[in-house]
Amino acid sequence: MRRIVPLLTLAALLWIAPAMAADPIPGGLAGNIYPVPTLPPTDSQLAVAVGSPMPDFDLPTITGGRVKLSDYLGKKNLVITFVPAAWTPVCSGQWPGYNIARDIFEDNDAALIGITLDNIPTLYAWTRQMGDLWFPVASDFWPHGGLAQKLGILRSDGVSERALFLVDKKGVIRFIDVHDINARPDLGPLLEAMAKVHAEK
Template sequence: MTDVGWPERGRHAPDFCLRSGPDRWLTLSQLRGRPVVLAFYPADWNPVCSDQMALYQAVLPEFTHFGAALLGISVDGVWCHRAWAEDRGITFPLLADFEPKGEVARAYHAYRLPEGVAERALFVLDRDGHITWAQVSPPDVNPGADGILTALEALTYERQVVS
């Protein structure tokens, strides 16, 4: 696992609007006022992605404890996301970075051009939409949730210190 070099920590996260269902859209700026976890992943139905997203579903109460929204993002379409989420019991939004393919992943420098898929990249954004933590893992490695939870805990601590 390596740190993502750009977008840099402290930098404002690029905004986006992606489909979260056949007739639904989600805009990142809608979530201002709460921490956000962006979990880019290569593809639905990939065994490592299935394990990773199942883990995030299992620890979703921990993310909720920190007031964080969790968003999964891949280049798959909304119908593929819907079938995969139903099959795997995933309840958090899966966003389709489908057309133009990988546009949001590219904005986060989290796109694998040779394969045409998103990197396995994680970003934690603060309540104001600034990147506070980022990590990219090899495509065949489940990064787990420890780094995300540590970053969310640090945000909570910083907020308590400032208050």
């Protein structure tokens, strides 16, 4: 009997394996993207400008920690990438690209934070599908869109704009790209701005 039980267990698990594999919803990032129609390119009014101080923030991250503006002041230039929502088409392809550009951020003494207005469990599940991201991912879920509102990038449907901010070590905003929400921003202009800020002594 002792020998039969494991064999039966194995047989049962092998029997259910094809059923699990035949799940009609394909796994992973590519198979679970929610289709989104073309939206108005922007739907908010910026509340900051290049030269403005970066509003303070203190947000929870998917690893259980927090990210604060004060973590970076005087230490690192900081790039903040807001994407509108987890599990949507353009957003799901944006951070995997930043994930292979780590060297460039480090060469420019810059840190990167990814933020959406989704809650932590959603963000966790979504970013897990991207592999290991080297940068912290934070949630501006509650109070809903608090930082997005301070920046003036909270859209009327409760998601953020697709936006990039570069903040220097003094806490001054040096580059802003509030992009067409339907398209991914070219990394080129941001990298040029990072290099310019880094070159300043």
